[in-house]
Amino acid sequence: MRKISIVGAGPGALDLITQRALNRIEEAEVLVWTDSLIPPRLLELSQNNCERIPSGSLTLEEILRILIKKAKSGKKVVRLHDGDPCLFGALTEQINLIKQAEIDVEVIPGISAYQATAAALQAELTIPGITQTIILSRASGRTGTPEREKLEKLACLRSSLCLYLSARHVEEVEETLLKYYPHDTPVAIGYRVSWEDEWLTVVPLKQMAAKSKEKGLIRTTIYIISPAFNTKDKRSKLYDKSHNHLFRLN
Incomplete structure (x- = not known):
């Protein structure tokens, strides 16, 4: 199945990405990454033979042409976004163009x-x-x-x-x-x-x-x-002993 994974890389630290994101990066054969916003050390999580393409100087159309071409050639393609791709990541435009090319897409969230x-x-x-x-x-x-x-x-x-x-x-x-x-x-x-x-x-x-x-x-x-x-010493009612809720009825 031809598929492109749009993956949230988190804020930058290697250990602040999700397990699912790590899995996709490790499996990637082509990784298109936002080099101006993602630390290069994150690329070390991918395979040595993974093709790594920086996107900082590319237009959205150029990026999508690369993603679609590589996916159609049968490669496992990852588009690596900084933070969470659902926030200020031009996600909608990318998904629309990928789907128009009749390629499946998945989105993996990241810590913002x-x-x-x-x-x-x-x-x-x-x-x-x-x-x-x-x-x-x-x-x-x-x-x-x-x-x-x-x-x-x-x-x-x-x-x-x-x-x-x-x-x-x-x-x-x-x-x-x-x-x-x-x-x-x-x-x-x-x-x-x-x-x-x-x-x-x-x-x-x-x-x-x-x-x-x-x-x-x-x-x-x-x-x-x-x-x-x-604020200091401000307590939530959720943990107050006088507050009853579904899991503490008495």
């Missing part, structure tokens, strides 16, 4: 940067009584966002807001967020989280842009703006 960042900080992003909502979005930039999803409308919820692909617009982002979040709201800034050269810090919202500019951040950066970072 927001999860790796929260874990590295040992932080929960959903604290009872503080926020129970996580928003994953981005600054508008050249791609733009729907009017109903403008940053102003997301920020007014004052929930845990995770922004990808936004470092180039950080000054504008900070200005907008300060209209809704208190100026001392903690902001986690993560650069290449889980890579060997990871840089991660937490600053007040009012220092978000300045710290980003100081570090020269323009890509591979995530921002998590969250009132949840400010």
